[in-house]
Amino acid sequence: MPHSPKPGTKRIAPGAYNALLEALSTVFWNKQPFERYLRIALRDHPELLGGLDFTGPKRQAAADLIDRLAEHEDRYQGVTLHLMLELANWKDWTNLRRQVDGAELLETATTAVQQLGIWTFQYGEMVDARDALAAEQAAEEAKSEQRRNVAAVLRELEQRFLAMHQETDHQARGRVFETLLNELFALFDLNPRRSFALVEEQIDGAFTFSTDDYILEAKWEAHPAARRDVDVLAEMVRRKGKNTLGLFIAVSGFSAQAVSAHSNCGSAIMFMDGTDLISVLSGMISLTDALEAKRRHLSETGLPFLMMRDILNQ
Numbered sequence: 001m002p003h004s005p006k007p008g009t010k011r012i013a014p015g016a017y018n019a020l021l022e023a024l025s026t027v028f029w030n031k032q033p034f035e036r037y038l039r040i041a042l043r044d045h046p047e048l049l050g051g052l053d054f055t056g057p058k059r060q061a062a063a064d065l066i067d068r069l070a071e072h073e074d075r076y077q078g079v080t081l082h083l084m085l086e087l088a089n090w091k092d093w094t095n096l097r098r099q100v101d102g103a104e105l106l107e108t109a110t111t112a113v114q115q116l117g118i119w120t121f122q123y124g125e126m127v128d129a130r131d132a133l134a135a136e137q138a139a140e141e142a143k144s145e146q147r148r149n150v151a152a153v154l155r156e157l158e159q160r161f162l163a164m165h166q167e168t169d170h171q172a173r174g175r176v177f178e179t180l181l182n183e184l185f186a187l188f189d190l191n192p193r194r195s196f197a198l199v200e201e202q203i204d205g206a207f208t209f210s211t212d213d214y215i216l217e218a219k220w221e222a223h224p225a226a227r228r229d230v231d232v233l234a235e236m237v238r239r240k241g242k243n244t245l246g247l248f249i250a251v252s253g254f255s256a257q258a259v260s261a262h263s264n265c266g267s268a269i270m271f272m273d274g275t276d277l278i279s280v281l282s283g284m285i286s287l288t289d290a291l292e293a294k295r296r297h298l299s300e301t302g303l304p305f306l307m308m309r310d311i312l313n314q
Contacts, residue, residue, distance in 0.1 A: 011073060011077075012070075012073060012077060012080060012081070013119075015119070016084065016116075016119045017066055017069070017070050017080075019084075019112070019115050019116040019118070019119055020066060020080070020083060020084050020087065020116060021059075021062055021063060021066050022112040022115065022116070023087040023088070023090070023109075023112040023113050023115075023116045024062045024065075024066075024083070024087060025058055025059040025062045025063075025112075026105070026108050026109040026112045027087065027090050027092075027093075027095075027096070027109050027112075027113065028058065028095050028096075029095055029096055029098075029099050029105055029191075030095055031054060031055070031058060031189065033095050034054075034058050034061075035054040035061075038065070041082075041083060041086070042079070045076070045079060048065060048068055048069070048076070048079070049065070052064055052065060056150075057150050057187060057188055057189055058189060059149060059150055059153070059187065060149055060150040063149035063150070064149075084116060084119065084120050085120055087113060087116055088113060088116045088117040088119070088120040089117075090109075090113050093106055093109070093110075096109055099191070100191070100193055101192075101193060101194075150187060151283055153183075153187055154187070154280075154281055154282070154283050155283075157180055157183060157184055157187075157281050158278070158281035158282055160176075160180055161180060161277065161278075161281055164176060164177060164180075164220075170220070170221075173220060174220060177218060177220055177251075178194065178204070178205070178218065181205070181216070181218055181249070182194055182205065184280070184281070184287060185207050185287070187287075188286065188287045188288050190207040190208060190209055190287070190288075191207055191208045192205060192206070192207040192216075193205055193206045193207065204216050204217050204218050205218070207247075209288065209291050210292075211243060212243050212244070212245050212295075213240070213241065213243060213244050213245075214244070214245050214246065214247050215233065215236055215237055215240065215244065215245075215246045215247075216246075216247050216249070217229070217232075217233040217246065217247070217248045217249070218248075218249040218250075219248075219249070219250045219251070219252075220250075220251040220252070221250075221251075221252055222252065223252060224250065224252050224253040224254050224255045224258070225248065225250035225252070225253070225254045225255065225258055226255050226257070226258060227255060227257040227258040227261045227262075229248075229250075229258070230248055230254070230258045230261070230262055230269060231261070233246045233248055233269060234246065234262065234267055234268075234269050237268050237269065238268075244268070245268045245269070245270065245295070246268060246269040246270065247269075247270050247272060247291075248269055248270070248271055248272070249272045249273075249277065250271070250272075250273055250274075251273065251274035251277070252273070252274065253273040253274070254271055254273065254305065259271070259304065259305055262304045263302060263303050263304060264301075264302040264303070265302070266302075267304060268298075269304050270291075270294045270295065270298055270304055270305075271294075271304045271305040272290075272294070273305075273307070275307065275308070275309060276290065276307060276308045279308040279309065279312065280308070284308070284312055285308055285311070285312065290308055293306060293308075293311055294306050
């Protein structure tokens with residue numbers, strides 16, 4: 001691994017750190033190979049990994065690592081450049097190809113790697129790269145964006161969600177809402193799948209949380225979701241495997257009849273409304289903590305609806 005530069009060496013541009021974050025966050029889908037790669041790549045600098053939370057979202061762990069590299073650049077510039085060069089030439093897509101949405105994940109990752117390659121192309125295999133990077137620093141600093149850790153992405157998703165309330169074309173809003181939910185669930189490593197069709201069934205989406213698979217139904221209408229809407233999802237879940245549950249997201253909430261019909265009846269459906277979604281998007285509670293609280297509430301009480309504001313107010 002390259003040695004760190006002497007004090008006074010020119011700095012790595014912020015845009016290069018951003019590009020490294022995007023590549024590091026996307027070349028692996030599963031957490032285990034992501035963690036294994038970093039532990040091997042940084043085996044000579046174990047202090048960089050100390051305290052990193054590899055059980056949370058990969059992007060957050062990557063952002064925390066890059067914050068450390070940037071904060072102590074005088075010490076770790078050589079380490080950073082080594083990671084940049086290796087990821088810019090990444091060719092092992094095995095982990096992504098194994099996923100259900102492998103093609104889409106691969107497209108995102110290769111784009112990130114190509115963007116990182118723009119920073120590393122001019123110095124190739126020769127690691128006097130810090131001088132070449134510094135030549136672009138002044139121009140790139142003005143354009144560099146804030147590092148996109150989990151909190152930053154959530155803020156962006158929240159603003160998009162709030163802006164959707166002004167959309168008058170409900171079909172267009174529905175398509176954008178589906179994309180937003182897909183990005184939110186992917187941010188928390190829940191392996192979301194977009195809408196798909198089975199024989200006589202149309203499913204809005206699906207995801208995996210803990211050891212369970214979930215079927216997702218999402219509605220954004222002016223009125224609360226009716227009992228018949230929830231009944232359709234409940235029947236889909238009933239016909240699937242024993243570890244399948246359902247999550248119904250209704251921005252306008254649920255009718256009293258829908259809540260009553262699916263309470264204390266052995267239903268495997270959990271409810272989430274617009275206020276719950278805002279609690280997640282605003283960072284007051286993580287999506288995984290919200291799902292775990294709802295799942296435990298359903299198991300212990302038989303009730304499908306636990307509002308996040310009730311938990312947050314305790």
